[in-house]
Amino acid sequence: MSVPRPLNSARTINLSLWAAVAFLGLVGAAALWSIDSLREQARASERAESMLEAASVLRTRMSAAQSALLLYVATGDEKEVPGLNQALGAARRGLDAFEITLDPEDRAASTGKLREFFDDQFARMEEVRRLRGQQGFGAALEVVRSDAYQGRIALREDFIAELTHRRADALAGVRGRTQTLGSVALILVVGAGIVASAVLLFANHLARRYRRQRDDSGARLRDSEQFLRTITDNIPAMVSYLDHEERYRYHNKIMLDWMAVEEGDVYGHTLREVIGEEAYAVTGPYIKRVLAGELVSWEREQTGARGDHRDLHIVCIPDRDGAGKVVGLYAFLTDVSEEKRLARLKNEFVSTVSHELRTPLTSIRGSLGLIEGGMAGVLPDKAKNLVSVAKNNCERLIRLINDILDIEKIEAGKIDFDMKPLELMTLVTQSLTDNEGYARSHQCSLVLAAQVPDATVTGDRDRLLQVIANLLSNAAKYSPPGASVKVAVERNGERIKVSVTDVGPGIPRAFRGRIFQKFSQADSSDTRKKGGSGLGLSISRAIVEYHGGTIGFDTVTAEEAADAVTGTTFWFDLPATRVYRADEDSARRLIADLAARHGGPRDVRPAVLHVEDDAGLRSVVAMMLEPFARTEAATTLAEALAKVASERYDLVLLDISLPDGSGWDLFDKMREASQHPPVIVFSGSNVGHERMADVDGALLKAQASEDQLVAMIRQALMGEAPESPGSKA
Amino acid sequence: MRRELKRILYVEDEEDIRMVGEMSLVDVGGFEVGACPGGAEALAMAPGFAPDLILLDVMMPGMNGPSVLKALRDLPGMQDVPALFMTAKIMPAEIAELKAAGALEVIPKPFDPMTLPDEIRAIWARVT
Numbered sequence: 001m002s003v004p005r006p007l008n009s010a011r012t013i014n015l016s017l018w019a020a021v022a023f024l025g026l027v028g029a030a031a032l033w034s035i036d037s038l039r040e041q042a043r044a045s046e047r048a049e050s051m052l053e054a055a056s057v058l059r060t061r062m063s064a065a066q067s068a069l070l071l072y073v074a075t076g077d078e079k080e081v082p083g084l085n086q087a088l089g090a091a092r093r094g095l096d097a098f099e100i101t102l103d104p105e106d107r108a109a110s111t112g113k114l115r116e117f118f119d120d121q122f123a124r125m126e127e128v129r130r131l132r133g134q135q136g137f138g139a140a141l142e143v144v145r146s147d148a149y150q151g152r153i154a155l156r157e158d159f160i161a162e163l164t165h166r167r168a169d170a171l172a173g174v175r176g177r178t179q180t181l182g183s184v185a186l187i188l189v190v191g192a193g194i195v196a197s198a199v200l201l202f203a204n205h206l207a208r209r210y211r212r213q214r215d216d217s218g219a220r221l222r223d224s225e226q227f228l229r230t231i232t233d234n235i236p237a238m239v240s241y242l243d244h245e246e247r248y249r250y251h252n253k254i255m256l257d258w259m260a261v262e263e264g265d266v267y268g269h270t271l272r273e274v275i276g277e278e279a280y281a282v283t284g285p286y287i288k289r290v291l292a293g294e295l296v297s298w299e300r301e302q303t304g305a306r307g308d309h310r311d312l313h314i315v316c317i318p319d320r321d322g323a324g325k326v327v328g329l330y331a332f333l334t335d336v337s338e339e340k341r342l343a344r345l346k347n348e349f350v351s352t353v354s355h356e357l358r359t360p361l362t363s364i365r366g367s368l369g370l371i372e373g374g375m376a377g378v379l380p381d382k383a384k385n386l387v388s389v390a391k392n393n394c395e396r397l398i399r400l401i402n403d404i405l406d407i408e409k410i411e412a413g414k415i416d417f418d419m420k421p422l423e424l425m426t427l428v429t430q431s432l433t434d435n436e437g438y439a440r441s442h443q444c445s446l447v448l449a450a451q452v453p454d455a456t457v458t459g460d461r462d463r464l465l466q467v468i469a470n471l472l473s474n475a476a477k478y479s480p481p482g483a484s485v486k487v488a489v490e491r492n493g494e495r496i497k498v499s500v501t502d503v504g505p506g507i508p509r510a511f512r513g514r515i516f517q518k519f520s521q522a523d524s525s526d527t528r529k530k531g532g533s534g535l536g537l538s539i540s541r542a543i544v545e546y547h548g549g550t551i552g553f554d555t556v557t558a559e560e561a562a563d564a565v566t567g568t569t570f571w572f573d574l575p576a577t578r579v580y581r582a583d584e585d586s587a588r589r590l591i592a593d594l595a596a597r598h599g600g601p602r603d604v605r606p607a608v609l610h611v612e613d614d615a616g617l618r619s620v621v622a623m624m625l626e627p628f629a630r631t632e633a634a635t636t637l638a639e640a641l642a643k644v645a646s647e648r649y650d651l652v653l654l655d656i657s658l659p660d661g662s663g664w665d666l667f668d669k670m671r672e673a674s675q676h677p678p679v680i681v682f683s684g685s686n687v688g689h690e691r692m693a694d695v696d697g698a699l700l701k702a703q704a705s706e707d708q709l710v711a712m713i714r715q716a717l718m719g720e721a722p723e724s725p726g727s728k729a
Numbered sequence: 730m731r732r733e734l735k736r737i738l739y740v741e742d743e744e745d746i747r748m749v750g751e752m753s754l755v756d757v758g759g760f761e762v763g764a765c766p767g768g769a770e771a772l773a774m775a776p777g778f779a780p781d782l783i784l785l786d787v788m789m790p791g792m793n794g795p796s797v798l799k800a801l802r803d804l805p806g807m808q809d810v811p812a813l814f815m816t817a818k819i820m821p822a823e824i825a826e827l828k829a830a831g832a833l834e835v836i837p838k839p840f841d842p843m844t845l846p847d848e849i850r851a852i853w854a855r856v857t
Contacts, residue, residue, distance in 0.1 A: 355788070358817040359743055362839040366749030373843040375756045398839055 013206045020199035027192035034185035041178040048171040051101035055164050058094035062121070062156070065091040069125050073132050073140045084129065088122060098160075103170075106163055114159070121156060124149055238312075238333035241319070244291060244326065246271040258335075260304050283314075285657070290316040290329045292637075292661040299336065311340040350408050354401050361401075365394045403535035407518065410542040417460040417546060419698070421577050421715065424455040424496055428489055431468040438473055443481035446472060450488035455496045457574040458692060463543045467551075470536040471500040471570045478504030478568070492573065494693075495549075499571035506557035506566040515553070516541045540572070548693045549574040575693035605630045606650035606717045611640040611666060612682075613659050617701070621653065621682075624710055629717060637661035644670055649677050651717055654695075656683040667694070678716040682709065734853045736761045738780035740771045740797055741815075742789040749842055750784075750815075758846025768792030772800055775807055782853065787816040787827065795830035802831065811856050813849065815840065 065087035072080040095118050099107070102114075124143070132140035143149055232239045233253040241250035248266045256263060261274065271287060272280045282300060290296050297315040304310065313336045319328040368391040370376060372384065379387065409415045432446050439446050457464075475485040479502045486501045507515060519534040537551075544551040551572040558566050608629045612618050613636065622631040629651070634640035637658045644652070644666065652670070656663040667679055678696040681687050687698040697712045737760050741747040747764055754760045763778040765771040767789060783801065787794040794814050801807045814827045817838040824835045834852050836845070 355817060358838060359746065362817070363743070363745035363749055365839040366746065366753065366842045369842045370749060370752055370756070373757065375752060375842075 013203050013210070016199050016203045016206065020196050020203075023192060023195050023199070027188050030188045031185055034181045037178050037181045041174045044171055044174045047101065047103060048167045051098070051103075051106075051167050052164055054094070054098040054101040055160050058091070058098040059157070059160060061087070061091040061094040065125065066153070069128055070144070073128060073137065073144060076132055076137060078133075081129075088125065092118075092122065102163070103167070106166060114163075117152075117156060117159060121152060124152060236335065238331070240331045240333075241328060242271060242287070242331065243328040246287060246291075248274065249328065258302075258304060258310065258333075260306055286314075286316065287329070289657055289662065290318050291326050292658070293318050293320075293326050293665055294656075294662045309337070310335050311337045347408070350405065354405050357401055358398070361394060361398055365391065365398065368394060400535075403539060406539050407535050407542070410539065410546075415463075417463060419458050419460060419692070421456050421458050421697070421712075422461055422464070424457050424489060424498070424574075425451055425453060427461065427464055428468060428487060428498060431465055431472060432487065434465070435469055435472040435476070439476040439485065442476040442479060444476050444479040445484045446476075447484045447486050448488075449486040449501075450490055452489050452491045452496060455489060455491060456577045457496055457547070458577045458697070459547045459574065460543075464547070467540040467543050467572060468498065468500075470540045471572075474536065474570065475500050475502035475504070475568075478502055480504065491576065494576055495573040496576050497571055497573040499569050501567060501569040503565065503567040506560070506568055507553065507555040508557060512553075512555070516551070537570075544572045544574070547574050548690065577696070607632060607648070608651045608653055608713065608717075609634060609640065609643055609649040610653045611637075611658065611663060612653070612655045614655075621709070625713060628714065635659075637663070637666060640666050641669060644675060645673075648675075651677055651713060652679045653713065654679055654681050654683070656681060656685065656687075664691070680712055680716060732781070732857055734760070734781050734850060736763065736778060736780045737782050737784055737849070738771060738775055738778060738810075739764045739784045740766075740768065740789070740794070741786040742766055743786070746786075746838075750840075750845070753840075753842030753845045754784075754849075757843055758849070760846065768797035768800060771797055772804065775801055775804055779806065780810060782849070783810055783812040784849070785812060785814050785832075787814050795827065798831050811853070813852065 065084070068080065068084040068087040072084050099114065128140050128143050131143060236254070238255045238258055239252045240248055240255060243249050247268055247270050251266050255266065259274070266274055271283065275283060279302070286296050286298055295317050297313070299311060299313050302310045302312050313334045315332045317330045318326045319330060321327045368387055371379065372387045372391055429448065432448060436446060472485065472487070479485055483503045488499045488501070490497045516537050518538045541551050549572050553568055553570045555568040556566050558564070606629045608625055608631045610618055610621055610631050611634045612621070618633045622633070625631050632643065634643050637660045654663040654666065663681070663683065681695050681698040682701060684701045686700065687695065692698065696716050699709055699712060737754055739747070739750060739754065739762050741750055741764070744766065747766065751762050751764045754762045763774050763780060765774055768791060783798065785794040785797055792800065798812050811833050812831055813834050813836055814832045815836045815838055816823070816827070827835050833856055836848065
């Protein structure tokens with residue numbers, strides 16, 4: 001199908017129409033000018049005609065007067081005199097009338113001349129009449145027949161003729177110009193007609209094309225809508241959209257099937273109406289969180305109206321308008337019953353197998369230990385070696401089982417990480433001590449090459465020790481005898497990096513891509529040779545990533561080494577936790593600073609904003625903090641936003657699930673406004689590890705003790721040292 | 730004066746493990762051990778044996794470790810006898826649960842029979 005070239009239709013059509021309007025304006029001006037000229041010509045013609053008529057009347061009357069004079073001259077009869085006088089009077093009036101018809105220019109040309117001429121004529125005629133009366137016919141006739149008299153008459157005729165000719169010429173000139181103008185106007189009008197028609201045709205063509213394109217895109221839109229609906233109706237997941245009042249505005253077909261409801265029972269109805277009170281009691285709080293702007297996912301079991309059971313995985317995404325306000329939510333529900341069943345089976349299997357394996361292994365390991373320890377009598381050296389081999393391999397099997405259980409649990413999210421502020425150096429030195437024996441057994445030593453004294457991270461002590469131990473044991477395993485493994489701790493901006501470097505053979509290029517995969521070792525014979533499960537790095541990566549960190553390595557093999565120095569550095573980095581390190585002095589300094597800032601001897605305890613909608617918890621926290629901090633409470637997001645906008649706080653203790661929104665909105669608003677007081681999240685649900693690095697601490701309402709909360713707040717406010725890994729109870 | 734640790738009541742349903750454990754405690758550690766295959770036997774033996782310390786397996790058929798301990802505590806003279814669990818379940822949450830059930834410490838399985846007595850003595854030294 002050929003698609004018309006897309007055009008900037010409205011603009012093109014507008015341009016065409018404007019061009020047409022401009023052209024028509026031009027033509028209109030020309031036409032007006034032509035009409036004006038024609039009217040002028042008409043006036044000129046009219047004037048010329050009345051002049052010619054007046055000239056003709058004057059000529060006739062002059063002739064009549066001449067005839068009456070000649071009659072009187074011939075007869076000498078006094079009775080002819082009144083007729084003569086009357087003819088002369090008429091001629092004089094004819095002259096006046098003729099004079100009026102003259103154009104200003106003609107009048108200018110003949111000023112005086114015309115009147116003088118005719119006055120002379122009339123005077124001569126009076127003279128002839130007098131001579132006839134006094135001297136008789138002969139004298140009068142002599143004058144009449146004189147050349148002067150006759151010449152004057154001829155001159156008079158010429159004079160009138162000249163004036164009438166001039167007028168006729170002028171009239172012809174005007175007619176000629178008007179004709180030319182008329183032709184030009186005609187050409188313009190015809191041209192304008194053609195151009196305007198062309199422009200209108202073109203505009204019409206564009207408009208039709210525009211309409212066609214619009215119709216096409218409308219059809220395509222309908223097609224694509226139908227297509228999308230077909231897709232959403234056929235994917236094996238429930239898709240719906242709820243507006244901010246929790247009313248269904250969209251749902252796909254599968255929802256009707258899964259929930260055993262009719263089409264009319266869903267659209268426009270509220271979630272509560274559709275899923276029922278009991279299910280809503282569970283789902284409602286999640287929906288409130290989504291409408292407060294949080295992306296939330298959870299799982300729930302559902303028994304349909306037909307008694308069919310389903311495990312549903314639900315993901316809800318807030319829908320925001322241009323201003324960022326949440327106006328609804330998209331919900332995606334997938335049936336994970338089969339995955340759940342398989343996961344349950346697998347977990348049961350793993351748990352059973354590992355327990356069943358451990359039980360005999362405990363006996364075997366124990367028996368071998370006792371034999372090796374001489375409890376069954378003194379063994380010959382060969383037997384002792386064999387027992388040692390059996391015991392070592394038994395231990396390896398136990399480690400393998402532990403690793404498998406670990407990775408299963410991490411992957412299933414079943415490990416509860418006990419996140420606390422930790423001094424990383426203490427952790428690293430402890431790990432060095434713990435693994436010294438292992439390194440010695442591989443004839444190498446562990447060296448701390450670089451340290452950061454005040455490096456604090458938030459993490460699970462045992463799990464981080466596990467990561468470092470894994471990297472140290474790998475390095476020791478692959479180090480040549482007599483070599484040392486270097487451990488370095490460095491600060492890299494807001495992150496702390498721990499690296500473990502060996503001078504082993506390096507990691508073969510082909511293996512680098514899958515080094516963090518499960519059950520991977522550089523070559524399969526390595527597993528036996530080096531005695532690992534091939535799960536250590538995979539577990540380490542999962543742990544580091546849970547902490548918001550990254551793990552990686554740099555390696556040089558013999559083929560790549562220019563200076564024959566091979567080796568590998570494994571490293572991981574973690575977000576540094578801000579610590580207000582201090583002692584009594586700095587606490588006093590803080591109080592003094594605050595006193596100076598508030599400008600007086602008022603309450604100078606640090607100000608804590610506690611954002612929490614539960615009144616009971618608010619008062620408990622206020623009491624707990626009373627000895628060292630002043631607590632202000634905000635019960636809603638709106639109240640908290642107003643408070644942070646108007647006042648400075650030294651710490652914010654933040655609940656996430658608030659009646660009118662999410663605590664994270666407050667956090668983000670504060671950061672946008674460049675307000676950076678320490679923020680501790682004290683909430684009913686876990687802080688995702690991706691946000692863990694943003695805040696200064698997080699505690700779970702149900703799990704944290706009063707002491708923990710107070711300690712965390714004191715640490716953030718006054719920089720009291722965090723719990724050191726060694727002092728764990 | 731510090732009391733010496735002499736008698737240990739040891740409850741373990743797996744016969745092989747019980748044998749290894751007993752050997753470790755008796756031959757390596759020099760303790761006097763009352764070894765029982767289950768809760769019922771332990772409850773029967775405890776009053777006469779008068780142990781200084783109780784060492785319990787967790788997962789056992791019938792009564793599990795915490796239930797045995799609970800039942801033992803109801804016997805005269807057994808209220809304050811320190812108790813230890815031995816288990817293959819070593820998740821922090823599970824350890825916390827066992828401690829809440831009254832255990833002083835949790836010893837992970839598999840254990841090293843050559844060092845187990847020392848480990849128990851160290852715990853004993855800490856609590857007495």
